Amino acid sequence: MIYALYVIVSVICIYTARHYWFTLNRLFGFQRHPYIDIDTADWPPVTILVAAHNEEKVVANILSALMTVKYPEDKMLVIPVNDRSTDRTREIIDEFVGRFPGRIRPFHRKEGKGGKAAALKDAMELVQTEVILIFDADYIPGAGLIRQLTAPFFDPEVGGVMGRVVPMNCGTNLLTRLLDLERSGGYQVDQQARMNLRLVPQHGGTVAGVRLSALREIGGWNDTSLTEDTDLTYRLLLHGWKTVYQNRSECYEEVPETWPVRIKQIKRWAKGHNQAMVTYGLHLLFGKHRASLRERIDGTLLLGVYIMAPFTLLGWVLALGVFYQGVAPLHGIVAILSVTAYAAIGNLAAFFEIAAAVRLDGSRKRVCLVPFLILGFAVSIFAVSWAAVSQVKDALTGAEFHWDKTERFRKAAS
């Protein structure tokens, strides 16, 4: 039992060090934004896929925003991917098609496998451009975002690009404020540090882009994945394509406003991530491919992010077991246990990361909310652990993964 605990402590220590490394890099290191200055170019044709499944509340907002972006009109085609919607989504999209002839080509999907990846896969029959940008329907792109997300594709090594997500409903309640802090940490520090250090920035599947030839090379969208973005990140990496992160390519999104919706969302992310870990983990670490050593290590740690929740819970149980068994820790291990205690209360390094991110964002008072993150952490650790357990159960019983759409809270545009 004590040796299992040592393993868990060691892994938590690695993740703690990783958080600190990223944060310190972001605070004091060299910041890479190599493509953000490309403001003049012979811009390539792009296709913008807008994934929409029952999005009557939000789809008009994104289509309106896309019609006003600064990108050559003759080089930009918007394809709303209406995935089996049963609400007014189709009607709203068709109204926009009428208002902007030639600029929007709808893809109304009436049947087929559920899930965003399956819908995007089917929509690919309409895509003819080398650069594809992807947005979920609840996002609102700014005027310059399309050019910013397209610019990295001038680099022939870039297969995917990811922009920054900023919650627009952050002031609604405690949950949205906590999610706002988490997003800050995840993008402002985590993603940008991975970009700075030439590690593995993660493709987020929205406010994102992918190169058509790269997508074809890796076999297209994987409709068996619950998180097509994580899956895409690793398949691109294994085929020698870089995913780049653009911290200044920001886009508003809507975050969940109720805990049940949040729990459902994070459980899907956890399952998808774990699925990618099982599929690509060993090959990434030991296989023959073009990823560098640092990409292999960081990519593996990134794959393990969600499995750390049940791992930490197990650590707590083992620590209690060790205590009640009266096992004395090995000499010198006390220091490690101290770190465990420090990390186990919620990996304070992650909170430090978030506080630094908020600071980098220039926010002032919202940093005061950091102590409340312990609440979000507690909910997440149990939700993610439960997702992992049910995933194992599903694997044993042969049950199929189920894709849950995240509920929207915005009032429908009139």
Next chain:
Amino acid sequence: MIPFFAVAGLILLTSVLMLLPLIPALAELHNKSDALPLSVIQQHTGEIRFFADGFRTYMKGLELPLRECVSSGANTTGTMPDGSEYLVLGRGEEALFLPFREHNEFRPAVIASGTDLLLPSETNFSKEIFSAASVIGGTMNRYRAILAEKDVRLGRESSVMRWVHAVGEFSADPACQLYGRISSDTGIRLSAECRFLRLNAPYIAIGLEVDGAPDPSQLLSDAVVYQRLFHDGDFEIQAGEVFEGNLVVRGRLRIGVRARVRGSVKSEKEMVLEPGVSIEGSLIGASTMQIGSNCMIRGPVIAERTVLIQKGTRCGTLQNPTTVSAPNIEIEEGVVIFGTLWAREEGEVMAGA
């Protein structure tokens, strides 16, 4: 009873200590003093002309006095709605003789002229300058910002702190220091030893000698999607070779004299282009980049450290402008960039050999 109170007191004290850090959190949760979404640039797109456009709108408030001064040939002073003082000149050349200088500082603040504006030397212009015609500055001046509906010419060793926009041509005499944004709807000419950060114009000619390089519009379009070719380690494209494809090199890359690449090129380490090389796509360097003389590059040129561009090289075309960007840019006289030239830290014009 005493142990009971002791335990209760201890629990109470511990609870208070635990809740202490939550007091600012609870206050913020209640007051929502910092609960707005982070500011995301939704409308303007980092346009180089953003400030110039804003200033043009601001100057609409001076349209009437400007028109009156031009027709009468008189000057007038006053205060803008935001409290800024202004001087409107009916005859721009009179700025050379007006008694508005105090210790090399030109007063009042905003200067507007309806005709060509001639500015004295060794003067600090701490507020914006507007001319409905051209601006011709003396030597060793220090400007905050200039908007001219025709040309702008800065005298030797002048400096710009924020921005300049010229509808006509912008030119800078030797050793000017151009901080901030410099843009023109016509063209930009920089002389030797000028330092710059961000420039944008249909053409950016470095030095007076801009002819002699072949027209890059002869380069084919890169609309074709080429296959990507990888090379681990150093790589060389031989002189005169025609290379087809997008090339990614994980080591150093050397492209020989008059070689032609029909695609884009990236190297993880140093990249050297020998004279006369043509690149039909983009040129991306994760390290330093040296572009030899008389090269032609159609797409964006991005280096993550330093780029040196030698005389006679052209980047982009009039029809298809492009971006050249790096933290540090050294550029020789005789180079022409069509589009944007952006040095994040410092750009410098090297005197011709």
